Amino acid sequence: MIDLRRLRDEPEYRKAIERKRVVSGLIDELLSADDERRGLEAQVEQLRARQNAASKEIGRVPKEERPAKIAAASELKDELTALTPDLERLESTVRALALQVPNPADPTVPDGGEDDGEVLRVVGETPQAPPHDHAEYGERMGWIDTARGAEASGSRFAYLAREAVMLELGLVQWVMSKLVADGFVPVVPPVLVRERTMEEAGFFPTDRNQVYSLPEDELFLVGTSEVPLSALHRGEILPAADLPARYAGFSTCFRREAGTYGKDTRGIFRVHQFDKVEMFAFVPPEDSDDEHLRILAMEESILTALGLPYRVVNIAAGDLGNAAAAKFDLEVWLPSEGRYRELTSASNYRDYSARRLGTRVRTDHGTELVHTLNGTACAVGRTLVFLFEHGQQPDGTFVVPEVLRAFVGFAEVPPR
RNA sequence: GGAGGGCUGACCGAGUGGCCGAAGGUGCUCGCCUGCUAAGCGAGUAGGGGGUUAUUAGCCUCCUCGAGGGUUCAAAUCCCUCGCCCUCCGCCA
Numbered sequence: 001m002i003d004l005r006r007l008r009d010e011p012e013y014r015k016a017i018e019r020k021r022v023v024s025g026l027i028d029e030l031l032s033a034d035d036e037r038r039g040l041e042a043q044v045e046q047l048r049a050r051q052n053a054a055s056k057e058i059g060r061v062p063k064e065e066r067p068a069k070i071a072a073a074s075e076l077k078d079e080l081t082a083l084t085p086d087l088e089r090l091e092s093t094v095r096a097l098a099l100q101v102p103n104p105a106d107p108t109v110p111d112g113g114e115d116d117g118e119v120l121r122v123v124g125e126t127p128q129a130p131p132h133d134h135a136e137y138g139e140r141m142g143w144i145d146t147a148r149g150a151e152a153s154g155s156r157f158a159y160l161a162r163e164a165v166m167l168e169l170g171l172v173q174w175v176m177s178k179l180v181a182d183g184f185v186p187v188v189p190p191v192l193v194r195e196r197t198m199e200e201a202g203f204f205p206t207d208r209n210q211v212y213s214l215p216e217d218e219l220f221l222v223g224t225s226e227v228p229l230s231a232l233h234r235g236e237i238l239p240a241a242d243l244p245a246r247y248a249g250f251s252t253c254f255r256r257e258a259g260t261y262g263k264d265t266r267g268i269f270r271v272h273q274f275d276k277v278e279m280f281a282f283v284p285p286e287d288s289d290d291e292h293l294r295i296l297a298m299e300e301s302i303l304t305a306l307g308l309p310y311r312v313v314n315i316a317a318g319d320l321g322n323a324a325a326a327k328f329d330l331e332v333w334l335p336s337e338g339r340y341r342e343l344t345s346a347s348n349y350r351d352y353s354a355r356r357l358g359t360r361v362r363t364d365h366g367t368e369l370v371h372t373l374n375g376t377a378c379a380v381g382r383t384l385v386f387l388f389e390h391g392q393q394p395d396g397t398f399v400v401p402e403v404l405r406a407f408v409g410f411a412e413v414p415p416r
Numbered sequence: 417g418g419a420g421g422g423c424u425g426a427c428c429g430a431g432u433g434g435c436c437g438a439a440g441g442u443g444c445u446c447g448c449c450u451g452c453u454a455a456g457c458g459a460g461u462a463g464g465g466g467g468u469u470a471u472u473a474g475c476c477u478c479c480u481c482g483a484g485g486g487u488u489c490a491a492a493u494c495c496c497u498c499g500c501c502c503u504c505c506g507c508c509a
Contacts, residue, residue, distance in 0.1 A: 041466055045478045052478090055490040059434030066489090073489035237463075239426085358464085362426090365472075367463075 001355040002101045004034055004094075016104030019111060019317035023100065030097040037090040044083050051076040099205055103352035105317040106326040113318035117329065123300070124309025126333045127390065133336035134388040135267025138164065141398065141416050143388075144268055155265075156257060156272045160381075163413050167387065167400070168275065168380050170408035172250060175277045175302060175378040182298065184248035184279060189228035191251050192219040200234065200356040201227040202323030202349060209258045225249030226374045229280040235358045237367055238282065244291060245282040248377060250275070267385065269341075274381035281373045284361055285351065288371035292348040295375035296328050299344045302377060305403045308386055309333045311340050325350045335389045343382055346375035 006013045007027070014027060054073040058066055110118045130137070138144030143164035149157040160168060180186055198204040198211065198220050212221040222228060229249045238245070253276050264270035279298065283291045296312070303310045315327040324347040331340035351369040354360070360367040391399045396415025405411050 038466065041478085045466070048479095049477055051489080055488095056434070058489060070489045075489095077489065237426090360463090 001098055001352065002103065003351070003355070004030075004098060007031065007101075008034070013104055016107075017102060019105045019109070020102045020320060021113075021318050022102065026097065026100060030094065030101060033090060033094050033097060037087070037094050040083070040087050040090060044080065044087050047076065047080050047083065051080060096205075099199065102206075102320075102322045103202075103325050103350065105320060106348070108314070109320065109326050110314060110316045111318075112316040114316070116316035117313040117319065118316070120312040120314055120328070122309075122311040123304070124307075124333070126309050127335055129335040129338065130389050130392040131394065131396065132392065133266065134269070134385040137388050137392055137396075138267055138384075140396075141413065143384075146267065153272075156270065158268050158271060160268075160384075163398070163408075163410070164384060166408045166410070167384060167404070170404045171378055171380050171383060172275065172277060173407045174404055176248060176250060178302070179248040179277070179279065179298070179377055182246075184246045187225075187229065187232075187247050187249045189222075189225050189232075189249050189251055191222050191225075191228070191254070192217075193222055193228055193231070194218065195220065197227060197231045197234075198222075200353065201230040202321075202353045202356065203227065206322040210256050212254050212256055221254035222251065223255045224253050224276060224374075225251035225278045226280055229278065229374070230353055230357060230372060232280075233282060233357070233359045233370075237360045237362050238370065240284065240361055240363055243282060243284050243361055243370065244287065247280045249278045249280060251278075252276075268381050269385050271381060274379060276379045277377040279373075279375045279377050282354075282359060282370045283373065284363070285368060285371050288348050288350060288373060291371075291373050292326065292328075292346060295346040295373055296330075298377065299330050299346055299375055303330060303332065303343070306383070306387065306401045308343075308390060310343070315345075321347070323347070323349045323352050325352070332386050334386065343386065344376035344379060346373070348373050 002017065003013070007017070008031060017027065051073060054069065054076055058069045058073065061069060110116055132140060135144065135146070139146075141164075142162050143160065145159040145161065146157075149159050152159075176186055192214070195204065195218065198208075203211065203223070207223075211223060214220070226249070228251075229247050232247065233245070252273060254273055257270060257272060260270060268274075279295055281291050281295065300310070300312070310330050310332045313329045313331060315324075315329055320327055327345055327347040329342050330344045330346075332343040333339075334341045349372045351371055353372050354369040357372075359370050359372070361370050387401065388398070391401065393399060398413040398415075400408055400411050400413075
């Protein structure tokens with residue numbers, strides 16, 4: 001949720017929002033509805049104050065004087081009940097509109113859309129394409145079965161098998177232990193959440209069509225453990241000493257991938273279900289820039305340890321999600337395609353999600369909203385895609401990255 | 417599955433229709449006192465929204481006693497729905 005007061009008072013704030021793609025007229029509509037709301041709210045509160053005072057008086061006054069007073073108070077009540085529906089309607093209008101307004105982009109974020117991200121640095125050598133792309137290699141090695149996945153569940157589902165499973169679990173173990181060593185609290189969160197949780201995490205209403213729902217139970221499958229992790233301190237006022245609070249969530253993630261028909265259809269690059277280790281941090285507002293860089297550094301160290309060449313992109317305003325004020329994408333070289341493809345990202349939500357969640361920190365000068373940040377530690381399935389290509393030798397042997405060997409139990413896999 | 421009890425401020429805990437945003441205690445903050453040991457005395461100590469003044473303060477006001485709804489001039493207190501916790505019985509492992 002954006003800060004309505006700042007939207008009203010600070011032209012700069014509004015401009016930073018408009019650097020993103022915003023439905024035209026939305027902000028003006030919101031501002032005028034909010035204006036109307038505050039006017040009516042003042043009126044209603046004044047009336048309620050009078051009614052409260054009248055009611056209190058009844059209790060203090062001798063019994064015989066009560067009936068007349070009660071009658072007077074009744075009239076005030078009637079006036080009040082006449083006005084409240086209007087106020088309620090306005091409030092929900094304001095809320096519905098405000099939920100659609102994205103978090104303003106940081107000044108450091110470049111203008112433009114998808115193609116306007118700023119490449120901050122390029123790390124590592126980009127190799128030639130291997131004999132087989134990940135999909136072909138995966139099928140050949142008996143690691144990926146998309147055909148049977150489709151039988152069971154439809155397109156964009158796959159079975160993962162044999163050594164690939166050990167690689168998957170090894171990746172999770174390795175990344176998790178690395179994060180725990182860095183002070184992250186490991187968490188396996190619920191993957192089914194309430195609508196409210198989706199909304200407060202910043203995903204609803206804007207990304208609703210990307211989310212699987214279970215209408216029967218009014219629950220939704222999370223697309224990332226970021227969602228339940230953000231809810232971890234819902235409605236809490238945290239002592240300053242508890243911050244930063246860093247969590248490493250492991251969960252399966254579910255995405256409808258609506259609007260991606262025909263894109264990335266080979267193998268398991270883009271699927272409806274995958275496992276992921278996610279970093280999530282709650283920090284004091286003044287620390288969120290540092291934390292953002294810290295998360296980015298962790299992601300880079302993971303890619304480096306896996307031997308994957310990558311580049312860091314500062315995502316442009318129009319390409320930022322609804323909730324992010326700034327986002328770095330780490331794009332890894334995909335040899336078969338001869339280009340960098342997104343593997344992980346790190347986002348700073350500032351107080352956008354915290355405002356919806358009501359997560360605050362107690363400071364010397366009162367309470368303030370925390371900032372929340374998240375970043376991918378390891379999107380397991382997609383990481384395998386890159387490993388299958390980068391670890392594939394000319395003769396078809398697969399070489400396991402050094403750091404994973406202790407976790408997967410083997411150093412290489414002979415060709416099949 | 418059956419029966420019962422509970423959910424109050426940072427924490428413990430009182431409170432069954434008005435004088436309760438809420439006794440008392442603990443903790444914390446400030447001041448005083450005391451040559452000693454987890455001592456004594458006093459004061460203060462929720463969050464959020466709106467307005468106003470105009471700003472690192474104050475003032476007015478509304479909302480919040482698990483959540484949501486209802487009854488009433490008036491609800492922590494009565495009624496309904498939901499969530500969570502606990503105890504006992506049963507059942508399954």
